[in-house]
Amino acid sequence: MAKQIHLTVSDRIGEQLAAYSARTGKSINAIGTEAFLSLFEKPKRPQEAAFTFIDLFAGIGGMRLAFSRQGGACLFSSEWDAYCQKAYFDNFGDMPVGDIRAVDEKDIPPHDVLVAGFPCQPFSIAGVSKKNSLGRATGFLDKTQGTLFFDVVRILNEKRPKAFLLENVKNLKSHDKGRTWDIIMDALQELDYAVFSMVLDGQIFVPQHRERVFIVGFDRRRYGESVHFDFHLDPPAEKKALRDILEPEVHEKYTLSDKLWTYLQNYAAKHRAAGNGFGYGLPDLGGAARTLSARYYKDGSEILIRQEGKNPRRLTPRECARLQGFPEDYKITVSNTRAYKQFGNSVVVPLVTEIASLIIEKMNALDRACKAGKD
Template identity: 70%
Template structure:
């Protein structure tokens, strides 16, 4: 599945297309995309030339094109077990479609069930495993198992690819009905030994509007001091430009406190939206057509593109090797 042998994929809960960039860089063709946020749709359209479908819940799974890989950075929600308990008490099988009904994960399940792609990649926050008293994680794994997919998962940190500490959980699956259970997949691909430094992604000159006002800077210092006195760890993060940053979040637009850039003879400043794009590994030609507030939200919700690219290559190598029957996999070096 390399070179001219193009594969197809769909991009669900697409955001601004970070996962799409990764799979397109591996010669993939996106045949369907879905994203409900209107501002993310604008950014997606500007960069990929198409408007993603809005609410995936309104799309019949039979109408989605056939595809090789399903890609989704889905939101996590609590799974209600009340309906399952009721059905069990009546002697009825609940099954994965019933257990996930009413959640956005249900849309992934019903599409996998109908289209049966060769594989999938799902991405979520690290705490997905403990979400809702671990019920969410249990239902997800059981549902994918019942779908007859061989599942692999691991928490990976983006700092191997960008100067940012960013842990996310990645779930990979392969169709057992096509490949059986003896699937040789591993997240232990090779990465660069020389990690990037924050200073590599910073602009030399930045507009004054990104520098914190005296009032905001004083507030953040007072807030941090108050919590230190209580023995708490809350407070702003003054980044070391020779190292890496904290995790960029969607709330960065509020005050930028988790990642502040020190400045000589001046208050610290926020990252610019372009610097946030670089911090997530987006290419320089990626267009940012929305306001700073929306851009901060979008990049804070996105993925580390080169990390997803490494995982995508590993998925594709695994499928290629299974289809060729040689059983040997090459590690990925980016």
């Protein structure tokens, strides 16, 4: 819930605020909020940081955890959802900026890596304007305008980080018969980045079948044309099973009511009779679960845990956090409903950590090669 604060300022400061508001198009309230948030910012680029990154469409910070584990310092984050902002602040001490569409790309600090789990929105080339985009009659800014991917594109174009990692649902590649994917690839390559992509399953690292597409890019203007990258992951020697993430004792409130359990069984039977595969999931505790989704809060039907002598139960929020590979010290400071949505929308942290390791290893090798070439 938003809280109102009333401040009295001098005439001079009031005039300066009004002038800044007119120049930037930001409201006085937005300017004040940004000023207060700056009080909580950490020093830019700590000396011990191996590299810097920004965290766009940050959610609750799964990507941040991954890149921080590689020695990176996060210089900027953006997330519009107020409950995710709260979770992010409670765990990292940074309050993400809200709507990235309202952020001028010139105001974002220089960084080495851009990280973004951008939402997938419909792309349309129909009605592309004939404005001059970066010297082109049409171009990537035109084709992606009106989508949140556009904000990734404009920041990449302005700041030119050494590398980026983008994450999205597997179906992004087939959306709109592949046209959405083609626009994304064309846009990134038009920006002069060497682009690599792969669909990876989080089941390599956690007991959950979760396929996502990952897109990695390196700046060709900095590193040249012959950049190669391989998604060669190093899975853990011992793989966790679903039982390994379960809490030993769980409150009765997570057990399904008789009414809900009867409904789910009848619903599944109806779809089986029709030849469909819809229904609840009761996974083998020695294996992996289905994909945890943002709708898990509704009935928990995709992942239910068997219980002896009573109805099955939902996962707890902490178990959902573990299913996504979040560390035990990650604070859950929102309601169960919000937590289910947040973890269902998040990333498999160990998987992204491994990808981050590969990106930083390649980036460092490219930097060394560039330095050697100049010496």
